[in-house]
Amino acid sequence: MNTNTAGLIKAIQTGRRKLGLTDEEYHALLEGVSGKTSTKELNAWQLKEVLRRMRAAGFHTATDPQLRKIRSLWFSMYDEGIVKSKTEQAMSAYIRRITKKTANACGVKDLQRVIETLKQWIDRLDDPAARERLRREFVTMSAASPLPQ
Structure with a gap:
């Protein structure tokens, strides 16, 4: 088991507790994704799919708001022509x-x-108008603090 799958398994176990899944419900979820009943038997893709289904059921990890903020900043920087993709x-x-x-x-x-x-990247921009637009947008974004679990 590598560190990436270990982190996914930890998130799944947290999701299991937070969603209040019974053993039967949890094993049915795993079996529905992979045909197996233990996270130790799942590959990284299957673990991510289990976590995706848990998120669809209402489970959120502490990093979700931060990833949304990063994604929003990244897309705004693309719109300003700062990032190329x-x-x-x-x-x-x-x-x-x-x-x-x-x-x-x-x-x-x-x-x-x-x-x-x-x-910091935004602060180094040569275009003062773009820098100011992105700073304003950053301030109006929702906070990236962890969701209470």
């Missing part, structure tokens, strides 16, 4: 470059560091 892959590559981790493996502190680097 608006894709999730480009944003994920940036997160990986800053944290040396995938977005799913990042904790709250890692993602806060990414947000701070984006803010």
Whole structure:
């Protein structure tokens, strides 16, 4: 088991508790995704699918608001012509470059560091009008503090 799958399993176990799933419901969810009843038997894609289904059922991790804020900043910077690609892959590559981790493996502190680097990038812009628009937009974005769980 690598650190990425270990983090996913931990998130799934947290989701199981927060959603109040019984053993039967939990195993049915795992079996519905993979045909297996233990997270230790699932690959990374299957674990992400279990987590996606838990999120659809109302479970949110502490990093979800931060990832939304990063995505919003990234897309706004693209609209201003600062970043060249608006894709999730480009944003994920940036997160990986800053944290040396995938977005799913990042904790709250890692993602806060990414947000701070984006803010510093905005502060270094040569175009004062674009810099001011992005600063204003950043201030009006919802806070990226963790959701209570």
